[in-house]
Amino acid sequence: MDSNAPDSTNRGDRTVGPYRRLMPYVRRYWPRLAIGFFFGALYGAANGALVWAIKNGLKESFEGEGDTPLGAVIVAVLFFPAVGALRGLAHFLSKYHVRWVGNRVVRDLRDGMFKQLHKLSVSYFSNSRSGELISRVSNDTMLVELAVSNVIIDMATQPFTLIFMTIWIFVVDAKLAMVSLVLFPLCIIPISAFGLRVRRHTKVAQERIADVVSILQESIAGVRIVKAFGMEEYETNRFMAKTRSYFERTMHVCKAEAGIEPIVVFVAMLSIAAVLVYVRMTHMPIADFLAFVTAMFMMYEPVKKIGRIHVRMQQSRASAERVFEVLDTEALVVDREDAVALGDDVQAxxxxxxxxxxxxxxxxxxxxxxxxxxxxxxxxxxxxxxxxxxxxxxxxxxxxxxxxxxxxxxxxxxxxxxxxxxxxxxxxxxxxxxxxxxxxxxxxxxxxxxxxxxxxxxxxxxxxxxxxxxxxxxxxxxxxxxxxxxxxxxxxxxxxxxxxxxxxxxxxxxxxxxxxxxxxxxxxxxxxxxxxxxxxxxxxxxxxxxxxxxxxxxxxxxxxxxxxxxxxxxxxxxxxxxxxxxxxx
Missing domain, CATH: 3.40.50.300 (P-loop containing nucleotide triphosphate hydrolases)
Known part of the structure; x- marks a missing residue:
């Protein structure tokens, strides 16, 4: 192997998806992750209990005898605050523990990248821009951090809420549940398309921000030359061209992200319309109807966030690939397995x-x-x-x-x-x-x-x-x-x-x-x-x-x-x- 060419990248490792590559980093902290998912499940259960309380409270109010049914008063005074407090505490603890795991994973990635950079041969740095490497250690890992933390947080809480709400609407009325859910698969195709666009534009955006960091570093290091040759305007224009390109790419990403909610809301409104038609035809009790609609509205937020998970994963995929390119680079000047220490005697x-x-x-x-x-x-x-x-x-x-x-x-x-x-x-x-x-x-x-x-x-x-x-x-x-x-x-x-x-x-x-x-x-x-x-x-x-x-x-x-x-x-x-x-x- 030519040790004077740039250090090579282990292509075999790159064939594995970057998120599968992140799993060993995440598994190190599985106890905290398990705690986060436990409280995420508790959060979903609390949401289900909240809908149950709403249904029963409304039933007592509309169908009970007397002006103020005692059951409704007990639910209002005791159960709602208790469930609300449990729901808030569970959400806090789930988010805290999962975010801790995400931040610690990125800390490990940054530490690993820094350690790896110091293992690499001089030839690697001769063929790499320092600004590019700085951007990978700082900006790319930051995107991975946001994705890992937010994705795991949403995965720890939203699916449980979605599961409990889905179970609940089937308990209330199975036929109506089937009618309301049949349209949700329509979200999958456009969300997938948005995710691919986000991945493509994010990769270019990260390359542009690396250019920005490189130009900034060069201009600061060479400030005397810049001023001596009167090149301030040239350097400013060069910097602004890269920031403009980065801005344009990030706006493409923003458009793709912003397109998810209108799709989910549109499908949700179609589902609500179908529910109203069904209620009109079946004369559904008002308490069941309101509980059903409440559960559906509580499902929309998890659906939107789960839809964003795909986009966030695609957004950070390019950054994760750039991080693992560094971690996978093989140092070409290394100790042999049977290397021995040089003795203290001065030799020719x-x-x-x-x-x-x-x-x-x-x-x-x-x-x-x-x-x-x-x-x-x-x-x-x-x-x-x-x-x-x-x-x-x-x-x-x-x-x-x-x-x-x-x-x-x-x-x-x-x-x-x-x-x-x-x-x-x-x-x-x-x-x-x-x-x-x-x-x-x-x-x-x-x-x-x-x-x-x-x-x-x-x-x-x-x-x-x-x-x-x-x-x-x-x-x-x-x-x-x-x-x-x-x-x-x-x-x-x-x-x-x-x-x-x-x-x-x-x-x-x-x-x-x-x-x-x-x-x-x-x-x-x-x-x-x-x-x-x-x-x-x-x-x-x-x-x-x-x-x-x-x-x-x-x-x-x-x-x-x-x-x-x-x-x-x-x-x-x-x-x-x-x-x-x-x-x-």
């Missing part, structure tokens, strides 16, 4: 005829070299030569497509990812810091570090002084991506993080290329301290930062074309010499 890193491709595009071709423990090796070359790809293979962000990478005599694919990556420190050009305190950013990856160790790492990274100048020192929150810091300050915090981790292997990916001269001097001093006694793989744009490396490897179009020390490569008078002369004249 060997690239043995390594080849790598992004899909069908070759990036590295027949690359072979060995880095001894404690050796510093730098990689140079023009943009696109394969430098970053090469170092990304060491921590297995990707897997090789040919050859092998070994630590000592062990293939990296035979090592556990946790043990491999715990031995590697990474400092890149684009430093990523979290919207957290300085101390927590430095201790990221070493959460049990004590404050003295954090401060020591900051001092060695030449970051301690500027940290003390902050309002709260090490407890200062630095903003998203460290927005409140300069580039040099962010880089020194990243170096402090690597120092605290204390890895035997260090990867530097153009760690000083975007800094001004003063910042570069400070960062380079911190890097020199960090590199001491470690195996270093360094990518450098500024050749002045790698002249002291033990070896320099020159890459061109995925091939190694030169290798040697700085002095040896200058004497070779080849590509490295040309790059050096371009920078230093």
């Amino acid at each position: 890193i060997t690239f043995d005829h390594v080849a790598f491709s992004y899909g069908n595009e070759p990036v590295l071709k027949d690359v072979s070299f060995c880095v001894a423990p404690g050796e510093r090796v730098a990689f140079v070359g023009s943009s696109g030569a394969g430098k970053t790809t090469l170092v990304n293979l060491v921590p297995r962000f990707y897997d090789v497509t040919g050859g092998s990478i070994r630590f000592g005599e062990q293939d990296v694919r035979d090592l556990t990812l946790q043990s491999l990556r715990s031995r590697i420190g990474l400092v890149t050009q684009e430093t990523f810091l979290f919207d957290d305190t300085v101390a927590n950013n430095i201790s990221y990856g070493a959460r049990d570090a004590d404050p003295s160790a954090i401060k020591d790492a900051a001092k060695r990274a030449y970051a301690h002084d500027f940290i003390l100048d902050m309002p709260l020192g090490y407890d200062t929150v630095i903003g998203e991506r460290g927005v409140r810091l300069s580039g040099g300050q962010r880089q020194r915090l990243a170096i402090a993080r690597a120092i605290l981790r204390n890895p035997p292997i260090l990867i530097l990916d153009e760690a000083t290329s975007s800094l001004d001269t003063e910042s570069e001097r400070m960062v380079q001093a911190a890097l020199d301290d960090l590199m001491a006694g470690r195996t270093v793989l360094a990518i450098a744009h500024r050749l002045s930062t790698i002249t002291t490396c033990d070896r320099i490897i020159v890459l061109d179009q995925g091939h190694i074309i030169e290798r040697g020390s700085h002095e040896e490569l200058l004497a070779l008078d080849g590509t490295y010499k040309r790059l050096y002369d371009m920078q230093f004249g």
Whole structure:
């Protein structure tokens, strides 16, 4: 399997309907669900008792002797409030427990998606928009939540009411019940058609809201570029086009949902008309008639809500599919079943005829070299030569497509990812810091570090002084991506993080290329301290930062074309010499 293509989706799982896929999540909480359904049944029984009380109360009133029959008074004073209270309590408890299950299922889905995203290979994120993924975790799961909660709530209460009312009207008059119910199947065909339309439009609507989130995220992240190039109006128009498309799709969904009630009401009115004709012909007692009509009216709400269940299920089906697409995606860079932990001893890193491709595009071709423990090796070359790809293979962000990478005599694919990556420190050009305190950013990856160790790492990274100048020192929150810091300050915090981790292997990916001269001097001093006694793989744009490396490897179009020390490569008078002369004249 090509581990450098986007992580694949398990198609076999997708053949199963998304609601069947949700069942294991729901079954985890069957006790609460059972409680919800119990009180739903009690709610339906209370509705039946209410109709019975109405019938008997009316019968006493219209057919009893005397001005105010005692039975009618007892029913009015005691039974109606008691049944009303029981009905309300049952509805509350049923709705609460069922809604708890729905919300907990969606919490589990969100947690599962987040956990799954962190299992996926780097290639998956290289081929996915972050806004799209955010939308799936937030918006799509929200639609699933609404559907699951509302569908289960309606399934827990409405069918019982419908069943009790149906039984009751058959008890009152079986022939009249048959006449009134014969028209209800007419609702099925249009409701099914509306459901299919809702599903189709909801799928497109969720894709549009994902576009909205992506544009919003890009515009906020790139606000300086947007303003610098005067593109505010362009970005606004782009955003509005997507929100307009989303609005149009949601209105299609609204029309389909709104079409259900008129159909049910029309069929209900036909049924009422049939009942009136029947009563006229049979001279039905007034108490039975009113009880029958009350029961029928109490049936209409369950019929409408059960009709909406189909629409809601179709509405959330597209979202559920998008959620399970993420959950079903297989991570391609994973531990083998017989993977072993990398030992504590620092070992040589060997690239043995390594080849790598992004899909069908070759990036590295027949690359072979060995880095001894404690050796510093730098990689140079023009943009696109394969430098970053090469170092990304060491921590297995990707897997090789040919050859092998070994630590000592062990293939990296035979090592556990946790043990491999715990031995590697990474400092890149684009430093990523979290919207957290300085101390927590430095201790990221070493959460049990004590404050003295954090401060020591900051001092060695030449970051301690500027940290003390902050309002709260090490407890200062630095903003998203460290927005409140300069580039040099962010880089020194990243170096402090690597120092605290204390890895035997260090990867530097153009760690000083975007800094001004003063910042570069400070960062380079911190890097020199960090590199001491470690195996270093360094990518450098500024050749002045790698002249002291033990070896320099020159890459061109995925091939190694030169290798040697700085002095040896200058004497070779080849590509490295040309790059050096371009920078230093």
